Amino acid sequence: MKKQMIAWVGAASVVMLTGCAQSMAQPPAHGAMATPMATSSGTKAAELRAGLNNLFSEHVYLAGAATNAALGGREAEFKAAAAALDANSVAISKAIGSVYGEGAEKAFLPLWRRHIGFVVDYTVGVAGNDKAKQDKAVNDLVAYTQDFGAFLSSANPNLPKSVVADLVKHHVVTLKTVIDAQASKDPARAYTALRAAAGHMQMIADPLAEAIVKQFPDKFAG
Protein backbone atom coordinates (compact mmCIF):
# COMPACT_ATOMS: atom_id res chain seq x y z
CA MET A 1 0.00 0.00 0.00
CA LYS A 2 2.77 2.37 0.99
CA LYS A 3 4.81 1.31 -2.03
CA GLN A 4 1.85 2.01 -4.26
CA MET A 5 1.40 5.44 -2.73
CA ILE A 6 5.07 6.26 -3.22
CA ALA A 7 4.79 5.13 -6.83
CA TRP A 8 1.97 7.48 -7.68
CA VAL A 9 3.54 10.37 -5.82
CA GLY A 10 6.60 9.77 -7.94
CA ALA A 11 4.53 9.58 -11.11
CA ALA A 12 2.62 12.69 -10.21
CA SER A 13 5.86 14.50 -9.47
CA VAL A 14 6.67 14.06 -13.14
CA VAL A 15 3.51 15.96 -13.88
CA MET A 16 4.63 18.69 -11.51
CA LEU A 17 8.08 18.86 -13.01
CA THR A 18 7.19 18.70 -16.65
CA GLY A 19 4.25 20.96 -16.23
CA CYS A 20 0.62 20.09 -16.20
CA ALA A 21 -0.55 20.32 -19.77
CA GLN A 22 -3.88 21.69 -18.70
CA SER A 23 -2.38 24.46 -16.63
CA MET A 24 0.06 25.33 -19.38
CA ALA A 25 -2.76 25.52 -21.90
CA GLN A 26 -4.81 27.75 -19.67
CA PRO A 27 -2.38 29.69 -17.51
CA PRO A 28 -4.20 31.84 -15.01
CA ALA A 29 -3.44 35.51 -15.12
CA HIS A 30 -1.42 36.25 -12.02
CA GLY A 31 -3.65 39.17 -11.31
CA ALA A 32 -6.63 36.84 -11.10
CA MET A 33 -5.53 34.75 -8.16
CA ALA A 34 -8.26 33.37 -5.97
CA THR A 35 -6.43 34.24 -2.76
CA PRO A 36 -8.49 36.86 -0.96
CA MET A 37 -5.47 38.71 0.37
CA ALA A 38 -4.95 41.08 -2.51
CA THR A 39 -5.08 44.57 -1.21
CA SER A 40 -3.20 47.53 -2.45
CA SER A 41 -3.22 51.24 -2.19
CA GLY A 42 -3.73 51.40 -5.92
CA THR A 43 -0.19 52.24 -6.93
CA LYS A 44 1.77 50.01 -9.29
CA ALA A 45 4.33 49.38 -6.57
CA ALA A 46 1.67 48.31 -4.09
CA GLU A 47 -0.01 46.10 -6.68
CA LEU A 48 3.31 44.43 -7.39
CA ARG A 49 3.98 43.79 -3.71
CA ALA A 50 0.46 42.46 -3.07
CA GLY A 51 0.57 40.30 -6.20
CA LEU A 52 3.90 38.71 -5.29
CA ASN A 53 2.79 38.13 -1.71
CA ASN A 54 -0.35 36.42 -2.93
CA LEU A 55 1.53 34.19 -5.36
CA PHE A 56 4.23 33.16 -2.90
CA SER A 57 1.87 32.47 0.00
CA GLU A 58 -0.38 30.52 -2.36
CA HIS A 59 2.66 28.51 -3.36
CA VAL A 60 3.16 27.40 0.23
CA TYR A 61 -0.48 26.57 0.90
CA LEU A 62 -0.75 24.53 -2.30
CA ALA A 63 2.55 22.78 -1.62
CA GLY A 64 1.30 21.94 1.87
CA ALA A 65 -1.97 20.65 0.44
CA ALA A 66 -0.10 18.48 -2.04
CA THR A 67 2.30 17.00 0.50
CA ASN A 68 -0.50 16.42 3.00
CA ALA A 69 -2.57 14.58 0.41
CA ALA A 70 0.46 12.57 -0.66
CA LEU A 71 1.36 11.55 2.86
CA GLY A 72 -2.27 10.72 3.56
CA GLY A 73 -2.45 8.47 0.52
CA ARG A 74 -5.19 10.50 -1.19
CA GLU A 75 -4.20 10.18 -4.82
CA ALA A 76 -6.91 12.22 -6.53
CA GLU A 77 -6.49 15.06 -4.07
CA PHE A 78 -2.73 15.00 -4.49
CA LYS A 79 -2.99 15.18 -8.27
CA ALA A 80 -5.40 18.10 -8.07
CA ALA A 81 -3.18 19.92 -5.59
CA ALA A 82 -0.10 19.24 -7.72
CA ALA A 83 -1.86 20.65 -10.78
CA ALA A 84 -2.91 23.75 -8.86
CA LEU A 85 0.61 24.12 -7.52
CA ASP A 86 1.98 24.00 -11.04
CA ALA A 87 -0.53 26.60 -12.18
CA ASN A 88 0.80 28.78 -9.38
CA SER A 89 4.35 28.14 -10.63
CA VAL A 90 3.33 29.25 -14.11
CA ALA A 91 1.74 32.37 -12.66
CA ILE A 92 4.87 33.22 -10.69
CA SER A 93 7.00 32.79 -13.81
CA LYS A 94 4.62 35.07 -15.70
CA ALA A 95 5.00 37.66 -12.98
CA ILE A 96 8.76 37.43 -13.42
CA GLY A 97 8.30 37.64 -17.18
CA SER A 98 6.14 40.74 -16.87
CA VAL A 99 9.16 42.49 -15.37
CA TYR A 100 12.16 40.86 -17.04
CA GLY A 101 10.77 39.60 -20.34
CA GLU A 102 9.75 36.36 -21.97
CA GLY A 103 13.24 34.87 -21.92
CA ALA A 104 13.47 35.33 -18.16
CA GLU A 105 10.02 33.85 -17.75
CA LYS A 106 11.01 30.75 -19.71
CA ALA A 107 14.24 30.41 -17.76
CA PHE A 108 12.59 30.96 -14.40
CA LEU A 109 9.82 28.37 -14.71
CA PRO A 110 12.01 25.24 -14.89
CA LEU A 111 14.24 26.64 -12.19
CA TRP A 112 11.26 27.20 -9.90
CA ARG A 113 9.74 23.81 -10.71
CA ARG A 114 13.04 22.20 -9.84
CA HIS A 115 12.70 23.03 -6.15
CA ILE A 116 9.18 21.64 -6.14
CA GLY A 117 10.62 18.42 -7.51
CA PHE A 118 13.11 18.31 -4.64
CA VAL A 119 10.26 18.88 -2.15
CA VAL A 120 8.43 15.97 -3.76
CA ASP A 121 11.60 13.89 -3.38
CA TYR A 122 11.74 14.79 0.29
CA THR A 123 8.08 13.90 0.76
CA VAL A 124 8.58 10.56 -0.96
CA GLY A 125 11.58 9.98 1.30
CA VAL A 126 9.48 10.74 4.38
CA ALA A 127 6.60 8.56 3.18
CA GLY A 128 8.97 5.68 2.52
CA ASN A 129 11.01 6.28 5.69
CA ASP A 130 14.03 6.57 3.42
CA LYS A 131 16.55 8.70 5.28
CA ALA A 132 19.06 8.73 2.42
CA LYS A 133 16.45 10.07 0.02
CA GLN A 134 15.41 12.70 2.53
CA ASP A 135 19.01 13.80 3.04
CA LYS A 136 19.66 14.00 -0.70
CA ALA A 137 16.54 16.07 -1.21
CA VAL A 138 17.55 18.47 1.56
CA ASN A 139 21.04 18.80 0.08
CA ASP A 140 19.54 19.42 -3.36
CA LEU A 141 17.27 22.07 -1.92
CA VAL A 142 20.12 23.80 -0.13
CA ALA A 143 22.14 23.80 -3.36
CA TYR A 144 19.09 25.10 -5.18
CA THR A 145 18.96 28.17 -2.95
CA GLN A 146 22.23 29.28 -4.56
CA ASP A 147 20.73 28.92 -8.04
CA PHE A 148 17.65 30.86 -7.08
CA GLY A 149 19.76 33.56 -5.45
CA ALA A 150 21.93 33.78 -8.54
CA PHE A 151 18.92 34.11 -10.81
CA LEU A 152 17.36 36.99 -8.91
CA SER A 153 20.73 38.60 -8.32
CA SER A 154 21.42 38.49 -12.06
CA ALA A 155 18.01 39.97 -12.77
CA ASN A 156 18.26 42.69 -10.20
CA PRO A 157 21.46 44.13 -8.75
CA ASN A 158 19.49 45.26 -5.70
CA LEU A 159 19.09 41.63 -4.65
CA PRO A 160 22.34 40.16 -3.30
CA LYS A 161 22.65 36.48 -4.09
CA SER A 162 23.51 35.47 -0.53
CA VAL A 163 20.55 37.32 0.95
CA VAL A 164 18.10 35.75 -1.48
CA ALA A 165 19.66 32.32 -0.96
CA ASP A 166 19.25 32.64 2.81
CA LEU A 167 15.63 33.67 2.48
CA VAL A 168 14.88 30.75 0.19
CA LYS A 169 16.73 28.43 2.55
CA HIS A 170 14.36 29.57 5.27
CA HIS A 171 11.46 28.80 2.95
CA VAL A 172 12.80 25.30 2.50
CA VAL A 173 13.23 24.82 6.24
CA THR A 174 9.73 26.06 7.06
CA LEU A 175 8.18 23.84 4.42
CA LYS A 176 10.19 20.87 5.66
CA THR A 177 8.75 21.51 9.13
CA VAL A 178 5.26 21.35 7.63
CA ILE A 179 5.96 18.05 5.88
CA ASP A 180 7.51 16.51 8.99
CA ALA A 181 4.49 17.51 11.06
CA GLN A 182 2.12 16.14 8.43
CA ALA A 183 4.05 12.87 8.36
CA SER A 184 3.87 12.58 12.14
CA LYS A 185 0.07 12.92 11.98
CA ASP A 186 0.08 16.05 14.09
CA PRO A 187 -2.42 18.36 12.35
CA ALA A 188 -2.21 21.11 14.96
CA ARG A 189 1.54 21.37 14.54
CA ALA A 190 1.25 20.96 10.76
CA TYR A 191 -1.20 23.82 10.33
CA THR A 192 0.71 26.09 12.71
CA ALA A 193 3.83 25.36 10.69
CA LEU A 194 1.93 25.94 7.46
CA ARG A 195 0.85 29.39 8.60
CA ALA A 196 4.42 30.18 9.61
CA ALA A 197 5.74 28.95 6.27
CA ALA A 198 3.23 30.98 4.31
CA GLY A 199 3.88 34.02 6.46
CA HIS A 200 7.58 33.71 5.82
CA MET A 201 7.04 34.18 2.11
CA GLN A 202 6.47 37.86 2.78
CA MET A 203 10.17 37.95 3.63
CA ILE A 204 10.82 37.02 0.02
CA ALA A 205 7.98 38.83 -1.72
CA ASP A 206 8.49 42.21 -0.05
CA PRO A 207 12.24 42.56 -0.76
CA LEU A 208 11.70 41.28 -4.29
CA ALA A 209 8.95 43.84 -4.91
CA GLU A 210 11.02 46.58 -3.32
CA ALA A 211 14.05 45.73 -5.42
CA ILE A 212 12.00 45.70 -8.61
CA VAL A 213 10.47 49.08 -7.78
CA LYS A 214 13.96 50.43 -7.13
CA GLN A 215 15.17 49.01 -10.43
CA PHE A 216 12.22 50.27 -12.47
CA PRO A 217 10.86 53.31 -10.63
CA ASP A 218 9.05 54.61 -13.70
CA LYS A 219 7.26 51.33 -14.35
CA PHE A 220 6.28 50.79 -10.73
CA ALA A 221 5.60 54.22 -9.38
CA GLY A 222 4.28 54.66 -5.90
Next chain:
Amino acid sequence: MHARGIVGVGSALAIAVAALTASAEPTPTVDIQLFQFKPGAVEVKAGTAITWTNGDDIEHTVTSGDPEHRTYRFDQHLSGRGSTTTIKLNEPGVYPYFCDRHPSMRGEVRVNPSEP
Protein backbone atom coordinates in the same frame (compact mmCIF):
# COMPACT_ATOMS: atom_id res chain seq x y z
CA MET B 1 35.07 -1.21 -36.83
CA HIS B 2 37.88 0.44 -38.82
CA ALA B 3 35.53 3.08 -40.24
CA ARG B 4 34.19 3.76 -36.74
CA GLY B 5 37.73 4.34 -35.51
CA ILE B 6 38.42 6.81 -38.27
CA VAL B 7 35.23 8.69 -37.49
CA GLY B 8 36.20 8.86 -33.83
CA VAL B 9 39.66 10.20 -34.59
CA GLY B 10 38.21 12.64 -37.11
CA SER B 11 35.74 13.97 -34.57
CA ALA B 12 38.45 14.39 -32.01
CA LEU B 13 40.62 16.30 -34.45
CA ALA B 14 37.73 18.41 -35.65
CA ILE B 15 37.12 19.90 -32.26
CA ALA B 16 39.64 22.12 -30.65
CA VAL B 17 38.97 23.75 -27.35
CA ALA B 18 41.37 26.60 -26.93
CA ALA B 19 41.83 29.90 -25.24
CA LEU B 20 42.56 32.02 -28.26
CA THR B 21 44.20 35.34 -27.67
CA ALA B 22 44.33 36.67 -31.21
CA SER B 23 42.21 36.20 -34.28
CA ALA B 24 41.86 37.87 -37.63
CA GLU B 25 38.08 37.93 -37.40
CA PRO B 26 36.01 39.04 -34.45
CA THR B 27 35.17 36.18 -32.12
CA PRO B 28 31.45 35.40 -31.98
CA THR B 29 30.29 35.65 -28.41
CA VAL B 30 27.51 34.10 -26.41
CA ASP B 31 26.49 35.78 -23.17
CA ILE B 32 25.11 33.72 -20.35
CA GLN B 33 22.63 35.89 -18.56
CA LEU B 34 19.66 35.12 -16.36
CA PHE B 35 20.18 31.41 -16.95
CA GLN B 36 19.96 31.81 -20.72
CA PHE B 37 22.44 31.52 -23.58
CA LYS B 38 22.18 34.74 -25.57
CA PRO B 39 21.89 34.37 -28.46
CA GLY B 40 20.47 30.90 -28.17
CA ALA B 41 21.75 29.94 -31.62
CA VAL B 42 24.90 31.05 -33.37
CA GLU B 43 26.07 30.31 -36.89
CA VAL B 44 29.75 30.34 -37.74
CA LYS B 45 32.18 29.14 -40.36
CA ALA B 46 34.21 26.05 -39.57
CA GLY B 47 37.26 26.85 -37.53
CA THR B 48 35.81 29.97 -35.98
CA ALA B 49 36.33 30.38 -32.27
CA ILE B 50 33.25 31.15 -30.17
CA THR B 51 33.50 32.64 -26.71
CA TRP B 52 30.97 32.22 -23.91
CA THR B 53 30.93 34.73 -21.05
CA ASN B 54 29.13 33.97 -17.82
CA GLY B 55 27.15 36.94 -16.52
CA ASP B 56 25.48 34.98 -13.71
CA ASP B 57 26.84 34.61 -10.21
CA ILE B 58 26.75 30.83 -10.40
CA GLU B 59 28.57 28.07 -12.24
CA HIS B 60 27.27 27.17 -15.67
CA THR B 61 28.59 24.72 -18.23
CA VAL B 62 28.68 24.58 -22.00
CA THR B 63 28.15 20.87 -22.57
CA SER B 64 27.59 19.30 -25.97
CA GLY B 65 24.39 17.44 -26.74
CA ASP B 66 21.35 17.54 -24.51
CA PRO B 67 20.79 16.09 -21.04
CA GLU B 68 19.36 12.89 -22.49
CA HIS B 69 21.93 12.52 -25.27
CA ARG B 70 25.35 13.83 -24.37
CA THR B 71 27.78 13.84 -27.25
CA TYR B 72 30.99 14.34 -25.23
CA ARG B 73 32.42 16.74 -27.81
CA PHE B 74 32.92 19.56 -25.33
CA ASP B 75 32.16 20.20 -21.68
CA GLN B 76 33.40 23.56 -20.50
CA HIS B 77 32.80 24.91 -17.01
CA LEU B 78 32.37 28.61 -16.29
CA SER B 79 32.92 29.09 -12.60
CA GLY B 80 31.02 32.31 -12.02
CA ARG B 81 30.34 35.83 -13.13
CA GLY B 82 32.95 37.10 -15.59
CA SER B 83 34.42 33.72 -16.44
CA THR B 84 34.81 32.85 -20.11
CA THR B 85 35.54 29.87 -22.30
CA THR B 86 36.32 29.60 -25.98
CA ILE B 87 35.57 26.70 -28.28
CA LYS B 88 36.58 26.22 -31.88
CA LEU B 89 34.61 23.77 -33.99
CA ASN B 90 36.31 22.71 -37.20
CA GLU B 91 33.79 20.21 -38.49
CA PRO B 92 30.60 21.52 -40.16
CA GLY B 93 27.40 20.47 -38.47
CA VAL B 94 24.84 21.39 -35.88
CA TYR B 95 26.00 21.26 -32.28
CA PRO B 96 23.29 21.50 -29.64
CA TYR B 97 24.52 22.15 -26.14
CA PHE B 98 23.19 22.72 -22.64
CA CYS B 99 24.18 23.60 -19.10
CA ASP B 100 24.84 20.47 -17.11
CA ARG B 101 23.96 22.21 -13.87
CA HIS B 102 20.77 23.78 -15.21
CA PRO B 103 19.52 21.37 -17.90
CA SER B 104 16.75 23.67 -19.09
CA MET B 105 19.42 26.01 -20.47
CA ARG B 106 19.90 25.08 -24.12
CA GLY B 107 21.82 26.52 -27.05
CA GLU B 108 22.99 25.57 -30.50
CA VAL B 109 25.99 26.23 -32.70
CA ARG B 110 25.62 25.77 -36.44
CA VAL B 111 28.98 25.35 -38.15
CA ASN B 112 29.03 25.94 -41.89
CA PRO B 113 31.83 24.83 -44.22
CA SER B 114 34.55 27.42 -44.45
CA GLU B 115 35.04 29.05 -47.86
CA PRO B 116 37.84 27.56 -49.95
